[in-house]
Amino acid sequence: MLVFKFGGASVKDAAGIINLGKVVENYTDDQLLIVVSAMGKTTNALEKLTKAYFNQTEDVHDIYEEIKQYHYHILSEVFDSNAAIFDEVANTFVEIDWMLEDEPQDDYDFIYDQIVSVGELVSTRIVNAYLNKIGLKSQWLDVRGYIHTDNTYREGVVQWAKTKESIMKGIPALLEKSIVITQGFLGGTSENFTTTLGREGSDYTASILASCLGAESVTTWKDVPGILNADPKLFKDTIKFDELPYSEAIEMTYYGASVIHPKTIKPLQNAKIPLLVKPFNDPTAPGTVIKENGHDHYAKPIIILKQNQVLLSLSAKDYAFISETHLSEIFNLFAQSHVKINMMQTSALSFTACFDEDEERFKKLLQAVSENFKAKYNNNLSLLTTRHYTPESLKKLTEGKVTLLEQISRNTAQMVIR
Structure with a gap:
């Protein structure tokens, strides 16, 4: 049995959906579970809609209409105008219609999950309908009834025992009869509310299933030839890895490599399931294999x-040393605000942390820490991490940049730069 994951770039338009069908046609002899992300930049657009709705700005309905029209345009290119999928998509968008009728009453993170999750629900409806249209028997599955989480909205914590029981009870029998299409990124609570597993969490969904x-195996289909040593949009002369060990992949995702969600690797490592990263537009290419004993020779630094980083420095209001008691309080406030630290450093009188800029969560954190600490911060910064660096590579990467914070260990160098 194989698990495939197709990201937003793979299904961003009609050509992408048609190509997905061609990829899947090569695996009709296998039991196949397919996880699909929201189409193109839909998640970004739904995040924009969530902010507009939460703040009650005038452009709410314009943003929403643009999202719907984007999907209906794709539908019109792939299906006949009387196809049932048009009604299925319209009925799925009704979940947002109901929310927009009333003023926001709930916490921002809760509202976020109820709105943003619709992207995956719509994309999987469309992909499922297309596979059936071309004669590949497929069944749509609502993953929210199988991946169970707690009530940590935007960062749902998987309840593994309950999740495995639901998956094993319901999905194997479906796979015997047809391809199964389901959503990435989503989970469900015991009260039947939707949660999300963290941004770009579709890889994690595939790993859980x-x-x-x-x-x-799990195969994640990308718009790159495999895992590269750097983002080809930002750096020249990148190289592809044929293999990587689980350990290196975990390090890369921990430090922010966007090709795989950080939580993806551990469940696969525990079960000794290889992860293949393959190019969507060249399905016969080997891509990159992540496995237990993948070779770890690095011709170039990773x-x-x-980007979009905040550097926050905290000091005690009475100029006291930063003690373990202070650190305990600080970490607790970060956890309560759901802000993940990407890099940190302590000195006698201050604690400094670098993290992703999220307007709502940063506002909450800043308010919390300001009760007992003096706070200073810079934003619009970047965090540069280099694995298996050389002195020459560090010099070249930081040339012309202002370094605000630096940490260098045997294998890894990190620098907060402007």
Whole structure:
């Protein structure tokens, strides 16, 4: 049994959906579970809609209409105008219609998950309808009834025992009869509310399903030839890895490599299931294999650049040393605000942390820490991480940049730069 994951870039338009069908046609002899992300930049657009709705700005309905028209345009290129999928998509968007009728009453993170999740629900409806149209028997599955999480909205914590029981009870029998199409990124609570698993979480969904089902492998289809040593949009002369060990992939995702969600690898490593990263537009190409004993020879440093970073420095209001008691309080406030630290450093009088800029969560954190600490911060920064660096590579990467914070260990160098 194989698990495939197709990201937003793979299904961003009619040509992408048609190409997905061609990829799947090569695997009709296998039991196949397919995880699909929202189409193109739909998640970004739905995030914009969520902010507009939460703040009650005038452009709410314009943003929403643009999202719907984007999907209906794709439908019109792939299906006849009387196809049932038009009604299925319209009925799925009704979940947002109901929310927009009333003023926001709930916490921002809760509202976010109820709105943004619709992207995956719509994309999987469309992909499922297309596979059936071309004669590939396919069944749509609502993953929210199988991946169970707690009530941590925007960062749902998987309840593994309950999740595995649901998956094993319902999905194997479906796979015997047809291809199964389901959503990435989503989970469900015991109260039947929708949660999301963290931004770009569709890889993690595929990993959860594969580990519970004992899949032969997981393949994530990308718009790159495999895992590269750097983002080709930002750096020249990138190289592709043929193999990587689980350990290196975990390091890369921890430091922010966007090709795989950070939580993806561990469930696969535990179950010894290989992860293949393959090019969507060249399905016969080998791509990159991540497995237990993948070779770890690095011809070039691995470069990871995270943008839109905040650097926050905290000091005690009475000029006291930063003690373990202070650190305990600070970490607790970060956890309560759901802000993940990408890099940190302590000195006698201050604690400094670098993290992704998220307007709502940063506002919450800043308010919380300001009660007992003096806070200073810079934003619009970048975090540069280099694995297996050389002195020459560090010099070249930081040339012409202002370095605000630096940490260098044997294998990894990190720098917050402007």
